[in-house]
Each structure stands twice: as structure tokens, then as C-alpha cells.
Amino acid sequence: MSELIRCANVCKDYVRGAESIRVLRNVDLSVEDGAFVALMGPSGSGKTTLLNLIGGLDSPTSGEIEVDGLRLDAVSARCLARWRAGSVGFVFQFYNLMPVLTAERNVELPLLLTGLSRSERRRNAALALDIVGLVDRGRHKPGELSGGQQQRVAIARALVSDPRLLVCDEPTGDLDRETADEILALLQTLNRDLGKTIVMVTHDPRAADHAVVTLHMDKGKLVAPVHRADAGSEDARSVA
Amino acid sequence: MFRQTFKVTAMNLRNISSRKGASSIVVVGIAGVVAVVVALLSMSEGIKTALQETSHPNRVLVMRSGTADEITGWLSVAEVNVLRGVDGIGTVSGELVVVVDLVTRETGRPGVAVARGVEAAALEIRPELKLLAGRWFQSGRNELVVGVNAGDTYAGLDLGRRVSFRNRSWDVVGRFDAAGRAHDSEIWMDLPTAQAAFRRDGVVSNARALLDADSDAAAVSARIGQEPRLRADLVSERNFYARQSQASTGMLESFAYLIGAIMGLGAVVAAVNTMYSSVGARSVEIGTLRSLGFSNVPVVVSVMVEASLLALVGGLLGGAAVYLLYDGFTSSTLSVGSMSQIGFEFAVTPRLLLIGLTSALLVGMIGGLLPALRAARLPVVAALRSG
Numbered sequence: 001m002s003e004l005i006r007c008a009n010v011c012k013d014y015v016r017g018a019e020s021i022r023v024l025r026n027v028d029l030s031v032e033d034g035a036f037v038a039l040m041g042p043s044g045s046g047k048t049t050l051l052n053l054i055g056g057l058d059s060p061t062s063g064e065i066e067v068d069g070l071r072l073d074a075v076s077a078r079c080l081a082r083w084r085a086g087s088v089g090f091v092f093q094f095y096n097l098m099p100v101l102t103a104e105r106n107v108e109l110p111l112l113l114t115g116l117s118r119s120e121r122r123r124n125a126a127l128a129l130d131i132v133g134l135v136d137r138g139r140h141k142p143g144e145l146s147g148g149q150q151q152r153v154a155i156a157r158a159l160v161s162d163p164r165l166l167v168c169d170e171p172t173g174d175l176d177r178e179t180a181d182e183i184l185a186l187l188q189t190l191n192r193d194l195g196k197t198i199v200m201v202t203h204d205p206r207a208a209d210h211a212v213v214t215l216h217m218d219k220g221k222l223v224a225p226v227h228r229a230d231a232g233s234e235d236a237r238s239v240a
Numbered sequence: 241m242f243r244q245t246f247k248v249t250a251m252n253l254r255n256i257s258s259r260k261g262a263s264s265i266v267v268v269g270i271a272g273v274v275a276v277v278v279a280l281l282s283m284s285e286g287i288k289t290a291l292q293e294t295s296h297p298n299r300v301l302v303m304r305s306g307t308a309d310e311i312t313g314w315l316s317v318a319e320v321n322v323l324r325g326v327d328g329i330g331t332v333s334g335e336l337v338v339v340v341d342l343v344t345r346e347t348g349r350p351g352v353a354v355a356r357g358v359e360a361a362a363l364e365i366r367p368e369l370k371l372l373a374g375r376w377f378q379s380g381r382n383e384l385v386v387g388v389n390a391g392d393t394y395a396g397l398d399l400g401r402r403v404s405f406r407n408r409s410w411d412v413v414g415r416f417d418a419a420g421r422a423h424d425s426e427i428w429m430d431l432p433t434a435q436a437a438f439r440r441d442g443v444v445s446n447a448r449a450l451l452d453a454d455s456d457a458a459a460v461s462a463r464i465g466q467e468p469r470l471r472a473d474l475v476s477e478r479n480f481y482a483r484q485s486q487a488s489t490g491m492l493e494s495f496a497y498l499i500g501a502i503m504g505l506g507a508v509v510a511a512v513n514t515m516y517s518s519v520g521a522r523s524v525e526i527g528t529l530r531s532l533g534f535s536n537v538p539v540v541v542s543v544m545v546e547a548s549l550l551a552l553v554g555g556l557l558g559g560a561a562v563y564l565l566y567d568g569f570t571s572s573t574l575s576v577g578s579m580s581q582i583g584f585e586f587a588v589t590p591r592l593l594l595i596g597l598t599s600a601l602l603v604g605m606i607g608g609l610l611p612a613l614r615a616a617r618l619p620v621v622a623a624l625r626s627g
Contacts, residue, residue, distance in 0.1 A: 057531055057620045078535065085533025092624070096528040100254040110532045112244050157532075 004165060004197050005031035005054055010063035012049050012220075023049045025220040027063070033164065036191040036198045038211035045217040047201045048169055054199055055088050055167040056080045068164060085113040089158025093170035095150040097142040103129065103153045104138040110161045128156035131194075132186060148179035155186060159196075166190065168200040172207050184210040248529060248538035249545045252522065256546065259521060262514040263550055269507040270554030270603055271561065274596040276503060278562045280496030281592045283571070284489040286584035290422055299365060299477045300457060302464065303446040308483065310337040311354075313446050315472060320447045322469045328455030333362040334444035336434045340405045340427065342394040353394055355384075355427045357434025357444075365450050369423065374399050374414030379430045382437075385414035387424040389570075397427070406437045422481070447472075504603050507554075511607020515547050519615040520626070526615055527623025536616035543612035544605060551604020555597040562596075563588045 012024040024046045031037055039047040052058040053065055056072050059080075065072045068087055072080060089110075090096075097106045107125040116124070129135045132152040142150050151171060158166050168187065172180035188210050190196045200211060208214045216223045256263055302323055307313035315323075320334040336357035344351035356362075363369060363376070377383035386397045391412075396403040401412050410429070418424045435441050451460060461474040519526070526539050567588040 052621050055531070057624070081530065081533050081535055083533075084531060090528075090531050092528070094524075096524060096624070098251055098525060098528075099258075100251055109247070109529075112247050113533050 002033050003030055004033040004035070004068055005029065005199070006064070006066040007050075007054070008064040008066075010050075010053065010060045010065060012046070012053065012058070013061040023220050024053075024060070027220075027222055029215075029222060031197065031199065033197055034191070034195050036188070036210075036212045037200065038208035038214040039199065039201045039217060040203070040205070040208050040214055041217035046220040047217045050217065051167050051169055051199060051201050054165075055090060056084050085110060086161055087163050087165060089155075089161070089163045089166045091151070091154050091158050091166060091168040091171045093173040095142070095147075095154040095174075097150055097153060097157075099142050102139050102141055103134060103145065103156075106142070106153055107138075107156045107160050109157060114161065124160055125156070128160040129153070131159060131190075132156045146179070147175050148182060151175065151179075151183050152186065155183070155190075159190070159194075164195075164197055166196050166198045168198060170201055170203065172202070172204060177206075180204070180207065244534055245538040245541050248534065249542040251525075252542040252546055253549065255522070255525075256550075259514075259518055262517050266507070266511045266514045266547070266550040266604070266607070267554040267557065269510040270551050270600045271558035273500060273503040273507045273603065274555045274558030274600050275562050277496055277500035277599060278559055278588060278592050278596040279566055279586070280492060280499065281595065282562065282566055282586045282588045283584075284492045284496065285587040285589055285592060286571075287489050287492070288485040289587055290424075290584040296366075296368075296477055298451050298453070300449050300451060300460075301446050301475045301477065301480050302449060302470075302472045303475060305471050305473050307446075310335075310445050311339065314440075314443050315446060317442050317444065319470055319472065320444060322467060323447055323449065323464070323472070326460065326463050326467060326470075328452050328460035328463065330450040330452045331361050331364050332447050332449040333359045333365050334431060334447050335359075335362065336431060336438065336440055336443070337445040338434070338438050338440075342396065342403070342405070344393060345395045346393075348395075351394060353390055353427055354425065355429060355434065356423075357429050357431040357438075359431050362428075362448065365448055366418070366423070368419050370417045370419075372415045372417050374412075376414055377428070377430050377433075380433060381430065382408050382410045382433060383413045383429065384410045385416055385428045386412060387426050387428075388415060388417050389424040390427050391415055392570075393425070408437055500599060504599065507603045508607045511547055511551065511604060512610055514550075515543060515608050515611035516614070518546060519543060519611045519618075522615070523618060523623045523626040526618060527620050527626070530620045531624065540612040540616045543615050544608045547604045547608025547611075548601055549604075551600045551607070552597065554604075555600025558600070559588075559593045559596045563593070 007027050007029040010024055010027040011022060014021045014023055027050060039051060041047045049058070053060055053072070054067060056067070060073050063073065070083055098109070104122070104125050107128050108121050111121040111124060126135060126138065129138055132155050134149060134152050134156065137145060137149060142153070145153065171187070172183050175183060184207055187198055187200070191198050202208055302315070304313040304315055315334070317334060320332060323329060324332050338355050339352045340355045341350055342353050343349065372388065374385070377385055391397045397412055399412055399415055402409050403412065404410070431444070435443065451457060457474065457476055464470055464472060464474050529539065566586040569586045571584065571586065
């Protein structure tokens with residue numbers, strides 16, 4: 001498998017007033033294409049910051065981040081936005097759906113940034129909803145759906161432009177156990193059957209168990225990865 | 241880019257209902273600004289109309305050189321007779337314009353009315369004047385014929401009543417209509433009687449004349465200038481009333497714009513606050529869109545369009561309120577030229593409504609600009625975290 005994500009000596013500082021706080025300290029990470037990685041750690045350990053850097057939502061203070069051959073730390077904000085539109089899908093804890101749009105239109109949103117025609121966009125949105133098992137809920141607005149269904153719509157939105165990478169920030173943090181397991185099973189399916197590389201931040205060890213590799217962070221540093229042998233795939237060796 | 245801008249803007253507009261409270265502050269604030277500005281300007285427009293509609297293209301005033309109004313000027317009767325002989329001048333009416341103290345009906349307080357002593361030719365020169373009731377005054381008698389506005393404005397001017405001023409009692413024998421023009425606010429009487437009552441024997445304030453149909457005003461004016469027995473200037477009615485209306489409305493318009501600017505500043509502050517809170521309420525949405533790859537432009541446009549739309553609604557409401565409440569409403573004010581009351585109708589014209597809507601849009605756009613820029617500069621991560 002080829003390397004999809006490479007972080008080298010990445011540092012991230014946040015400035016608050018006169019104070020500069022180092023959130024990430026010399027992080028080195030390599031994730032192969034098709035991996036399913038869980039990032040765990042206590043609050044403030046830097047896991048969401050690292051996820052944001054990998055997703056191109058933020059820039060490192062120093063170090064290199066390369067995803068799918070693109071140096072994210074070296075491109076303009078406009079270029080990063082274009083890259084996000086086509087190469088990465090985001091799944092948020094609170095779904096972040098547009099309340100005034102139906103599920104179909106929410107899923108279609110990223111495709112507005114492409115040159116696809118309206119009929120092509122609608123067809124792809126319907127396909128993404130079908131993958132997450134919600135094709136019959138396309139005309140419903142988020143307020144008319146359960147939490148689990150909203151997260152499925154959010155996953156469909158992340159999938160619709162067919163990115164290689166999905167970054168998920170606490171995707172089950174707002175769901176009950178049973179619904180969380182369904183969402184995690186869906187993510188596993190996307191990883192195994194569609195080959196999506198998934199990086200997931202979670203506080204929940206049971207959620208992390210669905211990943212192939214669990215990385216722990218503490219005080220802005222990565223600690224040794226835990227490989228799940230029962231994942232039964234070569235992905236168990238996909239993180240260094 | 242257009243597609244994403246359209247989509248984000250439409251989405252934002254559909255979301256306004258969730259921010260009804262804050263949005264209504266902008267709408268009401270801007271409606272207030274537009275209502276006040278348009279109401280004041282419609283007053284000015286009404287005064288202009290009342291004064292300028294009095295003019296007739298072929299009618300002129302011949303006034304003492306250097307005088308700007310009818311009250312302060314004077315010509316001798318001999319000069320008026322010389323004027324009658326000037327080539328190009330048709331019918332002439334020497335007129336004495338004075339002010340009289342009366343009591344206003346509305347307040348019961350003393351007010352000043354314009355009285356005009358005229359010759360019989362005055363009616364020939366002003367064919368638009370119609371006698372509504374009673375009869376015209378008779379020469380040599382203390383009789384008055386009052387314009388409709390004057391009759392409504394001052395106490396004691398009802399038909400058949402007797403009113404006193406200048407130590408004389410005057411009978412109101414008629415009521416005339418000057419079709420909404422300045423003369424509607426005047427009291428007319430016989431010229432010799434007026435000269436005697438106001439001790440202006442042998443003198444008039446100015447002469448009103450009709451030019452011959454084929455004569456040129458500039459040429460006639462030149463001939464008057466060359467006539468050594470006349471120390472007078474010819475002014476077309478159009479120019480005279482334009483000057484008068486400028487004097488009466490200039491201050492009013494300046495006041496309208498000053499008040500509008502002060503209120504507009506308040507509305508801008510309200511709009512800025514509202515749009516900041518709108519951007520705050522939308523920050524997760526903005527962050528999400530940006531994370532999906534949307535650029536800043538649709539975000540900026542959506543905020544600006546929201547602010548402009550709220551302002552437009554406010555402007556329409558304010559304009560509609562003024563139109564419904566004030567358009568055609570009759571009132572009177574002090575004319576700067578004659579220091580007398582002049583009747584007019586508020587005129588909420590399309591031009592004024594356009595000024596109101598433009599001002600509203602300006603307030604909205606200024607109010608939306610800073611929040612729009614803030615929304616555009618908001619880091620994606622910070623926007624997402626604000627939820």
C-alpha cells in the first residue's frame with residue numbers, strides 16, 4: 001500500500017494574547033492508503049488539532065504535512081479549499097448539516113463545487129444516500145431525522161465527491177451506544193469495501209476498537225500505536 | 241462560483257426566519273429612517289409644487305431692481321403705466337402685496353396672511369382662478385375674496401363673515417380656488433382699497449403681466465432695461481417661484497438629510513449589530529461550508545445580501561407608511577419669501593421613494609460590510625469550534 005498521509009516534525013502553536021501555547025510537538029506520522037486510524041487521548045492532547053491539519057482546515061506552525069502527494073503546509077488557502085472539495089470528506093460530531101436543506105440537498109452541497117450538471121449531482125447524491133441506507137429519507141430535513149440518520153446523511157455528504165480520505169471528529173460522540181455501533185459499522189464498511197482511508201478522533205475506546213490502528217496522543221505528542229491483530233488485514237501494519 | 245454563491249445566499253435567506261427578532265430591529269430601524277426622510281422631503285416637494293405650479297410660461301413679474309420677493313418691492317403707478325406701453329407686454333395688473341395679522345383656526349394664535357390688492361386684469365392674467373362661492377369684490381368697497389387654503393387656515397374668513405384689520409372691517413364676499421397654487425393661501429381685495437387701507441397711495445408692490453404670444457421674454461426684459469422711466473427687472477413666474485421655493489425648501493431639505501444622516505447612523509449601528517449576531521449564529525454553518533471547500537466570496541455575498549434585503553424591506557415599509565399616511569395630506573407652513581402661511585399638499589413622489597429605498601440600501605450595505613468581512617476572515621477551525 002502507498003502512503004497517503006505523511007506528517008514530519010509537525011508543530012502547532014496557538015497564540016492567545018501574549019501567550020503562545022504549543023499544542024502539537026514534533027509529530028511524525030505516516031498513514032497508508034486504505035487505513036482506518038483512531039486517534040485517542042485526553043482533552044487538550046492535540047488530537048483534533050492534528051485531525052484539522054490532516055484535513056487541510058488549518059496550517060501547521062512548522063513541519064511538513066503531505067496528503068495524497070500535496071504538501072498542505074506549502075499551499076495557499078484557496079488551493080487548500082479546492083483540495084478539500086475534492087480529496088477529503090469531513091464527518092463532525094454534531095453532523096453540521098444545513099437545517100433548511102433536505103438530506104438530498106445537504107449531500108449535494110459539495111458537488112456544487114464541481115462541474116457536474118444538476119442531474120449528475122442529484123444522481124450522485126442519491127447514490128451516496130443509498131450507500132448509507134437512507135435513500136428513502138432524501139426529502140427529509142435534518143430536523144425530521146434521528147441523530148443516527150443525520151450522521152448517516154453527514155457521512156453521505158462526506159462520500160459524495162468520492163474522496164480517498166475521510167476525517168471524522170468524534171462521529172459517535174452525540175449518539176447512543178446502539179446508534180454509535182451502527183455508524184462505526186458503516187465506517188468500517190466504507191473502509192473495507194470502498195477502500196476509504198479514515199482518520200477518526202474519539203474519546204470512546206469501544207469506538208476506537210472499530211479502527212484497525214489506534215494512535216494515542218498525550219501533551220501534543222504521539223505515543224506508540226496499538227495495532228488490532230483481529231482486524232485481520234494488512235492494514236494492521238499501515239501506521240508507523 | 242455563481243452557483244455556490246447563489247446556493248449559500250438562498251440558504252442564508254431561508255434561515256432568516258430563525259433570526260426574526262434581530263432581523264426585525266434592522267427592518268424597523270431602517271423603516272423609521274426612510275419614513276422620516278421621505279416625509280420631510282415630501283413636505284418640501286409639496287411646497288415646491290404649490291409654488292411652482294403657480295407659474296405660467298407666458299406670465300412675468302416686473303419688480304423693482306434688486307428685490308427678491310413681492311412684499312418688499314415697490315413700483316409707482318406711473319411706472320406700471322409706462323410698462324403697459326413696452327412693446328411685447330400684453331395685459332398688466334399692478335398688484336399690492338402686503339401681510340395682515342389674523343388668527344389661525346388650528347392654534348387660535350395670531351398668524352400672518354398674504355393679502356393682494358389687484359386690478360380687474362388680474363383675473364384675465366390668471367385664468368386658472370375659479371370662483372367657488374359668492375362673488376368677486378366690488379371696486380372701492382372693503383370686500384375680500386379668500387383663497388381656499390386661506391379660508392381653511394384663518395379664523396373669520398368664512399363666506400359672509402366680517403373680519404377686521406388695518407382699522408377697517410372687511411366683508412368676505414367670495415371664495416376662490418387657484419388649483420392648489422400659492423394664491424390659494426391669499427386674500428384678495430380691490431387694489432385702490434388696499435392702497436388706501438395700507439397707506440400705499442400711488443404705489444404697488446410689483447406688476448404681473450402677460451407677454452404677447454409672439455414676444456420673447458429676453459427681448460422684452462432688454463427693452464424694460466433700456467426704458468429710463470422704469471427701474472425694474474422682468475422675472476418669469478417660473479424663475480420667481482423656483483427662487484421662492486428654493487428659499488422655502490432649502491432649509492427643510494438640509495434638515496431632512498441631517499436628520500436622515502443621524503438616524504441612518506443609528507440604523508447602521510443596529511444593522512452592524514444584527515449582522516454580527518447573524519454571522520455569529522451562522523458561524524458553524526460558515527465553517528462547515530468552508531470545510532467543504534466553499535470560498536469566502538459566497539459567504540460575504542450572503543451576508544451582504546441578507547443585510548441589503550432586510551434594509552430593502554425596511555425601506556419599502558417606511559416608504560409605504562409615509563405614502564399611505566401623508567401623500568396628499570394638506571398642511572401649511574411659513575413661506576420664507578412672504579413670511580406668510582402657504583398651503584401645500586405632501587407629495588410622496590416616485591423620486592422620493594427611490595431616494596428612500598436607495599438610502600435604506602446604503603444603510604444595509606454599510607451595516608453588512610464589516611460583519612461580512614469578519615465572516616470571510618473567520619478561520620475555518622474557529623468557526624467550527626464556535627458551535
